Amino acid sequence: xxxTRAETILNLIVSRYIDQAVPVPSQDxxxxxxxxxxxxxxxxxxxRLEHEGYILRAHHSxxxxxxxxxxxxxxxxxxxxxxxxxxxxxxxxxFHQVERDLEKWLSLAATLLAQQAQNMAVVTTPRPTxxxxxxxELLSLQDTLTLxxxxxxxxxxxxxxxTFDEAILQSSLTVIANKLSAAFSGLNREQIAEKESYLxxxxxxxxxxxSRMMQDEDEQEYEAPYLDGFHFMLSQxxxxxxxxxxxxxxxxxxxxxxxxxxxxxxxxxxxxxxxxMENEDETFxxxxxxISKYGISTEAVGTVCVLGPTRMPYGHTxxxxxxxxxxxxxxxxxxx
Amino acid sequence: xxxTRAETILNLIVSRYIDQAVPVPSQDxxxxxxxxxxxxxxxxxxxRLEHEGYILRAHHSxxxxxxxxxxxxxxxxxxxxxxxxxxxxxxxxxFHQVERDLEKWLSLAATLLAQQAQNMAVVTTPRPTxxxxxxxELLSLQDTLTLxxxxxxxxxxxxxxxTFDEAILQSSLTVIANKLSAAFSGLNREQIAEKESYLxxxxxxxxxxxSRMMQDEDEQEYEAPYLDGFHFMLSQxxxxxxxxxxxxxxxxxxxxxxxxxxxxxxxxxxxxxxxxMENEDETFxxxxxxISKYGISTEAVGTVCVLGPTRMPYGHTxxxxxxxxxxxxxxxxxxx
DNA sequence: AATTAGCACTCTAAGCCCGAGAGTGCTAAT
DNA sequence: ATTAGCACTCTCGGGCTTAGAGTGCTAATT
Numbered sequence: 245x246x247x248t249r250a251e252t253i254l255n256l257i258v259s260r261y262i263d264q265a266v267p268v269p270s271q272d273x274x275x276x277x278x279x280x281x282x283x284x285x286x287x288x289x290x291x292r293l294e295h296e297g298y299i300l301r302a303h304h305s306x307x308x309x310x311x312x313x314x315x316x317x318x319x320x321x322x323x324x325x326x327x328x329x330x331x332x333x334x335x336x337x338x339f340h341q342v343e344r345d346l347e348k349w350l351s352l353a354a355t356l357l358a359q360q361a362q363n364m365a366v367v368t369t370p371r372p373t374x375x376x377x378x379x380x381e382l383l384s385l386q387d388t389l390t391l392x393x394x395x396x397x398x399x400x401x402x403x404x405x406x407t408f409d410e411a412i413l414q415s416s417l418t419v420i421a422n423k424l425s426a427a428f429s430g431l432n433r434e435q436i437a438e439k440e441s442y443l444x445x446x447x448x449x450x451x452x453x454x455s456r457m458m459q460d461e462d463e464q465e466y467e468a469p470y471l472d473g474f475h476f477m478l479s480q481x482x483x484x485x486x487x488x489x490x491x492x493x494x495x496x497x498x499x500x501x502x503x504x505x506x507x508x509x510x511x512x513x514x515x516x517x518x519x520x521m522e523n524e525d526e527t528f529x530x531x532x533x534x535i536s537k538y539g540i541s542t543e544a545v546g547t548v549c550v551l552g553p554t555r556m557p558y559g560h561t562x563x564x565x566x567x568x569x570x571x572x573x574x575x576x577x578x579x580x
Numbered sequence: 581x582x583x584t585r586a587e588t589i590l591n592l593i594v595s596r597y598i599d600q601a602v603p604v605p606s607q608d609x610x611x612x613x614x615x616x617x618x619x620x621x622x623x624x625x626x627x628r629l630e631h632e633g634y635i636l637r638a639h640h641s642x643x644x645x646x647x648x649x650x651x652x653x654x655x656x657x658x659x660x661x662x663x664x665x666x667x668x669x670x671x672x673x674x675f676h677q678v679e680r681d682l683e684k685w686l687s688l689a690a691t692l693l694a695q696q697a698q699n700m701a702v703v704t705t706p707r708p709t710x711x712x713x714x715x716x717e718l719l720s721l722q723d724t725l726t727l728x729x730x731x732x733x734x735x736x737x738x739x740x741x742x743t744f745d746e747a748i749l750q751s752s753l754t755v756i757a758n759k760l761s762a763a764f765s766g767l768n769r770e771q772i773a774e775k776e777s778y779l780x781x782x783x784x785x786x787x788x789x790x791s792r793m794m795q796d797e798d799e800q801e802y803e804a805p806y807l808d809g810f811h812f813m814l815s816q817x818x819x820x821x822x823x824x825x826x827x828x829x830x831x832x833x834x835x836x837x838x839x840x841x842x843x844x845x846x847x848x849x850x851x852x853x854x855x856x857m858e859n860e861d862e863t864f865x866x867x868x869x870x871i872s873k874y875g876i877s878t879e880a881v882g883t884v885c886v887l888g889p890t891r892m893p894y895g896h897t898x899x900x901x902x903x904x905x906x907x908x909x910x911x912x913x914x915x916x
Numbered sequence: 917a918a919t920t921a922g923c924a925c926t927c928t929a930a931g932c933c934c935g936a937g938a939g940t941g942c943t944a945a946t
Numbered sequence: 947a948t949t950a951g952c953a954c955t956c957t958c959g960g961g962c963t964t965a966g967a968g969t970g971c972t973a974a975t976t
Binding site for chain 1: 969
């Protein structure tokens with residue numbers, strides 16, 4: 245158990261280190277704190293904090309650097325801070341200025357978040373918990389080459405090219421599309437695959453394509469997330485040696501980032517913080533992640549997340565992630 | 581004018597430097613070349629090459645490093661090399677294995693190119709020279725909220741949410757969509773904006789949305805290009821100091837990369853090489869770009885491009901860019 | 917018992933010197 | 947025109963030194 249004073253000191257050390265990226269000396273704490281004690285006393289407390297594992301020292305006589313445990317303490321101590329009213333207003337304002345378009349919202353959220361957190365932000369597209377057919381369309385392009393347009397519930401549109409064995413007139417295609425649209429309306433993938441009804445060979449072919457497109461959508465591993473602010477992260481002093489980030493870069497490019505960092509369990513619309521070694525994947529042992537779900541749990545959920553070095557401005561990042569997740573959820577509820 | 585021997589030596593210096601990233605000593609050239617001359621002779625030639633500006637030296641008594649002019653010479657000397665047959669076969673094979681889908685092709689092209697060039701590759705989506713309406717669809721989502729699906733020539737699908745002043749039944753929406761689809765078929769943006777015909781207020785509203793969507797498409801500055809291999813570039817010794825690449829990273833994120841590097845004129849389907857200081861933008865004074873257009877000049881064109889340090893394996897990169905641009909053009913011709 | 921002044925001690929970072937090695941330029945011989 | 951030979955230049959790494967930052971400990975103070 246830490247004394248109140250020890251807690252104050254620890255929080256000061258963490259804040260200052262987050263701010264300055266330099267080991268914190270006892271003297272500075274003595275000056276900045278309103279405790280009115282001498283550096284020597286701070287040093288005694290610091291010795292205890294080190295012994296308890298809250299802080300580390302680069303070497304025998306160096307200043308204090310927070311450990312993962314220290315950051316964890318810090319994060320817990322500011323769990324319930326919410327975003328300042330002025331920032332809330334600013335975010336709402338910006339979101340309502342932009343076009344009514346899911347992709348624009350997500351991309352905007354990523355940009356704002358990266359900007360605020362001065363780190364990399366990732367926002368994934370909401371992934372349907374099991375997508376449902378809404379409508380389809382067939383358009384003849386040339387000879388036997390045809391474009392299938394599939395509209396899913398939630399205003400998601402997918403397209404796919406197919407080739408029929410023989411040319412079909414556009415008028416016949418329209419008839420087929422209308423028939424299937426009516427037949428499959430509101431169904432999910434399995435229901436479409438099993439649906440009993442007389443279908444011509446061409447229609448059967450289309451049914452299979454539709455089924456595959458929907459499966460594709462269901463299985464999609466957070467495809468093409470909206471990502472912004474990598475350069476902010478790179479400006480952090482942690483990255484003066486570039487090798488530190490190469491493996492990370494690769495993850496980002498491979499789009500495997502979210503899959504890798506996504507924790508098993510995630511409370512809805514409440515930011516989860518994963519600090520340093522708490523990450524399962526070794527790649528992120530020097531990184532922290534602030535992540536939250538958003539969306540409508542019965543329909544589709546995505547994630548909002550910030551990735552940066554463990555030395556991250558949690559006090560600002562956590563409420564921002566929380567608030568953006570709330571806004572996106574609200575905006576999405578209009579689409580279902 | 582360079583003597584044949586000087587040319588041989590210069591090409592050897594460039595190749596070796598591209599390969600090893602280390603200043604090239606006269607002795608190595610003497611050994612590797614089949615000229616049968618001593619290092620001293622090579623040194624004499626090197627002195628001339630330096631005087632003429634083809635090579636640089638880090639300091640008074642250091643080995644040779646190619647200058648931009650040296651690279652330029654090298655590139656000109658291998659202008660007409662084409663890809664080895666086995667690689668051609670490999671590429672064709674891979675492309676015909678993948679689904680018939682433009683986005684998949686482009687993403688595949690970027691990955692292959694990055695892999696081959698061991699540098700960053702960018703492939704932009706083909707940008708219509710002026711997009712043409714093909715078909716539209718209206719789908720009621722909830723109350724007055726409606727999804728507009730617009731299909732353009734070239735199998736490009738765009739969607740957009742709109743809100744009507746009052747709710748309209750899906751059946752009426754279908755009638756409207758069919759009417760407008762017929763009226764606007766094959767037209768470009770201006771023609772749609774000017775088309776004379778009686779339209780209800782709701783239809784007029786849709787016409788405006790369509791016009792805006794098409795304008796959006798026309799003006800789109802190479803949106804969301806397919807990008808791969810950043811991490812390859814970062815592994816180059818040029819980037820052991822990470823600050824070198826931060827501004828670059830920012831450009832990539834802002835999607836402004838292509839806009840910035842795109843040269844004024846670009847021969848169709850023939851790789852253009854821009855070396856170091858030849859780049860107009862100062863950011864790229866240490867980079868080279870190998871870039872080519874692809875597509876159907878009357879319909880839609882995109883670009884294939886590789887970006888890396890001036891020390892780049894041109895001999896491999898140029899034919900690869902050429903070949904991919906050719907393949908993509910061929911594949912695209914099926915869509916128009 | 918907690919605090920603190922004082923001081924010795926530790927460790928880092930930067931500067932400096934030095935020598936080894938790589939590679940050239942020049943000169944004089946072929 | 948070529949080249950052997952050699953002096954010269956420059957870089958790079960190791961080792962040494964010093965200044966400075968910051969601590970831990972001890973003994974005095976409240």
